[in-house]
Every structure is written in structure tokens, then in C-alpha cells.
Amino acid sequence: MAIRSKIEIKRYSIAKANLVSLLARLCREKKLIAPVRNDAFGDVEFVPVAAAEDITLDYENTANPPKEFFFPNFECMFAFEPGNNESISAGDDTLPMVLVGLRSCDVKAIELLDRFYERDFEDNYYLDKRRQSVLISVACAKLHEQCFCTSTGTGPVLESGFDIQLIEIIDGYIAEIGSTKGLEFVEEYQSFFADAAGFDPHKFPPLVENGGPRFDLKNVYNRLKAEKVEESFWEDMAARCQSCGLCLFMCPTCSCFTVTDKALPSGQWRRARQWDGCYFRGFTRMTGGSDPLRNNQEMMRRKYEHKLVQQIDEFGMSGCTGCGRCNLICVGNVNWLENIVKIDRGA
């Protein structure tokens, strides 16, 4: 099955009560991933759901991005026995998944990852999971304090990238179908949906703004590409960054990994890939200690240039989708958004 076979948008509606019973049924029939409030910490997390009543749709965004369901932090690439060259066997099986409640920024992040993992060499560890998954997003009715998707062009309501996009109206949602996978899903669960072909998309409730776009992406792109940003700006950032990597792990588009051979506690061996990040100082170091990265300023700049120049050049979309998670998680007050705003204003 193709990952995304985009179709012209078709509209259905789904009443709130129907959505609740649909989620209950999905919980029984599929591997369902949805937002659940963690009572101990108050966070809403995107997790496999055991009971449908655990799901909340009252949240700004999930604390974790959904990338881990397609690109897990510890993924078996293959199993083997050391010294036995005939022993290589396949990795873990892939189960079909339905993800409900993603925000638009995360849908766009997955679209970027899809294209990244498809290009040049197809990475089937990622793509197999995507082929067997359905993305049902919930568009944001208001722009939240921390996010800036209107600056990166990745929300709050999407025109493509989702299988199904739910847009809240009084008493329920309009379900926009954007792909053949979405269409198949509605056919499978058609009793929950009602036809809304006549719905006028201009009748969506007006968006509650959080002050409009925070920066001009084109200007940021141009200034970074021309290396106009002052060296002192990167030096200041390098002085504050603690190289903890949390911003990268929380980023819905960060996809760097390292590969190691590991013995599991059971004694079995795996070649596994694990998340890695360009803000770890050893990321580019080579055996013998030489490191092509000369200083931490260069390390800081690489991330901005990669997401806001290279990925725009390669994929025609921003490598930052404006979710704002990195700003919340940073322990060194290296605020990605504030820094982009500074670059925009001539730092």
C-alpha cells in the first residue's frame, strides 16, 4: 500500500458521541495510538491506548511527537549470533496502527519524514510502519501559546498530508478525507460517519489567533543561506546549550540515529538503531579523535541551517513544523523560536 496517495478532499461529518464509540471500537480492533492524560504529571502523551475512556481530546498538543511509532528509539534492524554468518534473521514484525489526535504540525512532520525515508534509498523499517498506519488528525481551533505553525506554513488546518482530518464544529467534527487510506477507513467504519458533501468549508468557526505569524520564514531562509547571521549569535547559543539533546528527541522531524550491535539481557544479539543527535559533541567524531566539526558554534548553526534551509531546498517545506516542544523542554534556555525571531530581525 502506498504511504500517501493523495485524493481530492471528500467531507463527512461525525457526531461527538459517534467519535467516542468509534474510538472504543478501534481500541478493540486495531493498535490504537491516541492522546492520554498522564495523571501523575498532568501531561498529555501520545501512547498506545488500552481503554478508550483514557483518551482525551482536550489538549493543546501531546508532550511527545508521534515519530516514535515509526522510528522507535531502539529498533532491531536484525538479530544474529556473533561468529555465525548464517544466523541473520529479520527484525520485529510490523503491526497495523491507527493514530488518532495528531495535530497538524505533527502530520506535516510525518510527511517530511516520509519523503526523507523514501528518497534515494527506501528505508523499509520506517516505511513498512507508515504503509500500515492511518493518520487521523485533529486540526487546532485555536493557536496555542507555545506554537507557531502559522509561521512555518504547517497548520493549524491542513490541505494535505493527513488520511483524515477532523475539524471541530458544534456537536461534532467535519471529517476531511485526504487519501485513499482515509477513504478505505471511512468505508470500513461508515456507520459512524454521515455525508457532509454539502458542507461549506467557509462555515468553520473562526480561528482563535495567538498574535499571528512570529517570523518571516523566507527571510530567515535567506539570511541563514547567505550566512548573514553574526558569529556572536551562535557563540552565545553555544555557551548556553548543555548538549543534552532533548530538543532533538522531542522534535517531530529529527531523525538522526546511530547503529550498534548489542547483547540483550536474554543473551540474544541485535543490530539496533537508536536516536542520535547533532547536538551531542561526539556526533561527528571519528576513530582516533579527529572531528570535522571545529567548534560548538558550528554545531548550533548546523541544526538551524538543516531545518530552515536544506530541508526547504530538498522537500519544499520547512524542517520545523512549529510544534514548539523544543522550547518547552530546553534546560539551557536556548529558545529555538526566539532565536529564529532574532535571525528574522537581523541577529
Next chain:
Amino acid sequence: MFNDQLYIPRQVLIDDVRELTYDTRLFRLRLGNHYKPGQFVQVSVLGAGEVPVSICSSPTRNGSLELCVRKAGLVTSAISALGKGDCLGLRGPYGNGFSVDRFKGQPLLFVSGGIGLAPLRSLIGFVLDNRDDFGKVTILYGAKTKQDIVFGDELKQWAKARDTDVAITIDKPQEGWDGHTGVVTSLFGDLKNASACTAFVCGPPIMIHFALTELLVMGLKPNRIITTLERHMKCGVGKCGHCYLKGQYVCTHGPVFSYEQLDAMNVRL
């Protein structure tokens, strides 16, 4: 591709192992010649891990593939412990390799230091096997000491090839060495008509830096100075991010770049 699946190495029998120096060995694998000079492979020992290694043989020779491995870390030590009849895991070939057609008819200058001769050896072999297609060949090689010289016999053989000069230097005078001493760039003074050459440079970073700088001063055109970059690729296929460099992935866009390309990318070597 040698491997059927992207990340699963193909197990290949080691045909022969040759000591090149006290810490460097040459592994010959029986594997077709479906690769280009300048490409690399990801080499695995199950349980130790995987590292990128440049192919150091020419596809014009014997249908075999040779890898020059210096014992430096965990994986290269595990590789070095293997002998004839053992297996190595292989993925690839990856990378762009040298665009040999672009240099036809031109005088070629090879500048290398230490084990940096390995990737250039793939091209030197290719050029000498297609001798009529290329102009004069000059090979300059520098090693730290005489014990560090790799492919010493072959350097002598290459010197016997038609219209081919070879010069070797070691960093400092040493007992039993009556050849040239000094870093490899100290051999540049004897070059004639250098500015007309296409130069291929590979070696330790510091050597590359000085060689590139001097070649530019000598009048070589930036698009005629070619180097091959070393990075710690974990995947070789543009996914893991470790070799990302100014908008390019060294593993898929490189590892071979011209000085002109690196300059446009604002990469300083």
C-alpha cells in the same frame, strides 16, 4: 548493490589477507567489479559493529574487491583479527566515486598521505589500466616513517608504468632511509606544469588542508582539485545524519568533492 536489503550486510568470504604495515592489512574479497573508483562500503563484523571503508582496488582488476583496514578502533580491530576463509559483512557500494570521464586526456597528479593512498589506489589502478585515456601521471606519497608506508611495492611498480612519475617522502630522516624527507607538499617544488593538472588529494585532514592551499597557489583550478572526505557514516545511505555537511550528505552526494564544490558549500578544510 552487494546487499539485497538496505541495512542487512551480505556475508562475503575473505580470499586473501596481506600485511601492509604493522597495523594495516589488505583484505581481498571475491566479489564482482560492480563498483567505481572512489566508492566505499559499509563493513561489518557481527557483534562488533559496522564502519565505512573506501574501496581501494580498481574494478579493472581480477573481479575482486580490496579493502585497506588500519586497526584503530573496536570494529577495525575485529576486522583485523579475521583471516583467509573468514567472512566480512558488506553493504554497498555507496557514494559518488570519481567521475573518471571528466579527466580523460589530462595530466593527473595524485597527492596522498598515510593510509589516504587507499582510496586513490582505486583510481590509480583504473588510470594505469586505461593508460591511453589519460595524460602524464604523477604520484606523490608521504608517510610518517618508513614503517608506515603502505603499498610500497606497488609504488615502485607504478613508477615503471609509461609516462608515470612516483615520489615518496617520509616526515623526518630515519636510519635506513636514503630517500626524500619532509611532508608531502615538500615534493611540490619538483613539479613541472602543475597548473595544467587535475589533482586528487587524500590523507589526514592537516595534510589535505596544506595540499589544497598550495595547489591553489600553484595555479590549479578549483574544479580540478579533487578530494575525498572521511566521515563516520553509520548508514551510508543518507539517513543517519552523521555525515551531513552544509546541505549535503557526504555518503550520497560525496565522498568525492572538488575544491570548487566545497568552497561553494563554505566548507573550509
